Amino acid sequence: MVSGTNDVGIGLLQALGVKFLNTENNAIKLCNLENLSQIKTINLDDFEPRIKNINFKIACDVNNVLYGVNGATFTFGKQKGLDDNQLKDIDNKIHSFAKLCQNSLNKDIANKAGSGAAGGVGFALAAFLNAELVSGAELILDIINFNNYLNNCDIVIVGEGKMDKQSLCGKIPTIVAQRAKNHNVKKVIAIVGGYELRVI
Numbered sequence: 001m002v003s004g005t006n007d008v009g010i011g012l013l014q015a016l017g018v019k020f021l022n023t024e025n026n027a028i029k030l031c032n033l034e035n036l037s038q039i040k041t042i043n044l045d046d047f048e049p050r051i052k053n054i055n056f057k058i059a060c061d062v063n064n065v066l067y068g069v070n071g072a073t074f075t076f077g078k079q080k081g082l083d084d085n086q087l088k089d090i091d092n093k094i095h096s097f098a099k100l101c102q103n104s105l106n107k108d109i110a111n112k113a114g115s116g117a118a119g120g121v122g123f124a125l126a127a128f129l130n131a132e133l134v135s136g137a138e139l140i141l142d143i144i145n146f147n148n149y150l151n152n153c154d155i156v157i158v159g160e161g162k163m164d165k166q167s168l169c170g171k172i173p174t175i176v177a178q179r180a181k182n183h184n185v186k187k188v189i190a191i192v193g194g195y196e197l198r199v200i
Contacts, residue, residue: 006073006080007033008066008094009124016051018128019043036093042104044128051129058125059136063170064116066109066123067095072116075166080119094120101127113170137175146176150183158188163195 005011010020010031019027021041028035065071073082073091082090098110107127109115114133115123125131141147150156158173167173177188 005121006077006082006090006119007031008036008097008120009118009122010036010097012121013124013128016048016128017044017046019046033090033093036097039097039100042100047128054129056125056129056131058114058117058122058131058133059139060114060117060122060133061136061171062117062166063113063135065111065113066098066115066120067091070116072120075116075169076119098123135170135175137170137172140172141175141179147179147183150180150185153180153183154186156180156185156188158190160190160192161194163190163192163197165196167197 014020014031019042020031020039021027021043022038023040025041027043028038031039062075064075067073068091071091071094073087073094077087077090095110101123102108102110105127109123109127112123112126112133114135115126117133122133126133156176158176160167160171160173163173173188173190180188
């Protein structure tokens with residue numbers, strides 16, 4: 001699950017029938033980060049009934065929490081167009097929204113690994129759909145029985161667009177390196193388009 005957004009999944013939730021109400025108890029027609037702080041009440045009366053009894057498992061590309069220094073905004077906000085002055089303000093709005101959800105749904109999801117994935121879509125799916133958030137990297141590697149390939153292996157080669165601190169947030173190269181180390185593989189080499197980190 002990846003995304004070019006940083007909207008805590010509110011657009012997705014509105015498409016599923018969730019209504020976000022302001023102080024006048026009027027539904028906000030198009031929620032976004034600009035009016036996120038106007039949301040005072042969550043109404044689930046029209047929530048899509050066909051998905052209520054479905055068990056969702058969400059493959060997250062990163063393990064970040066929703067807010068804070070390791071959250072979605074501070075980690076990925078810049079690559080999605082935010083500048084330094086916007087990061088704290090938006091993170092505060094997302095924090096407040098998460099607290100509203102916690103009080104309304106009686107669930108504390110914001111500090112769950114993967115809740116910050118896809119700009120907070122992980123949070124939305126876990127909070128409103130009771131989705132299970134799992135590591136996408138671990139899931140894929142398990143499906144292909146990756147560990148079997150590490151037996152009697154000396155070198156593993158991985159690829160990454162840019163090797164930086166985001167690569168340490170549960171992405172494939174890091175998980176591969178961890179598994180290789182556990183199998184006593186001598187070396188993992190990353191072929192990258194750019195890098196800020198030379199060794200992970």
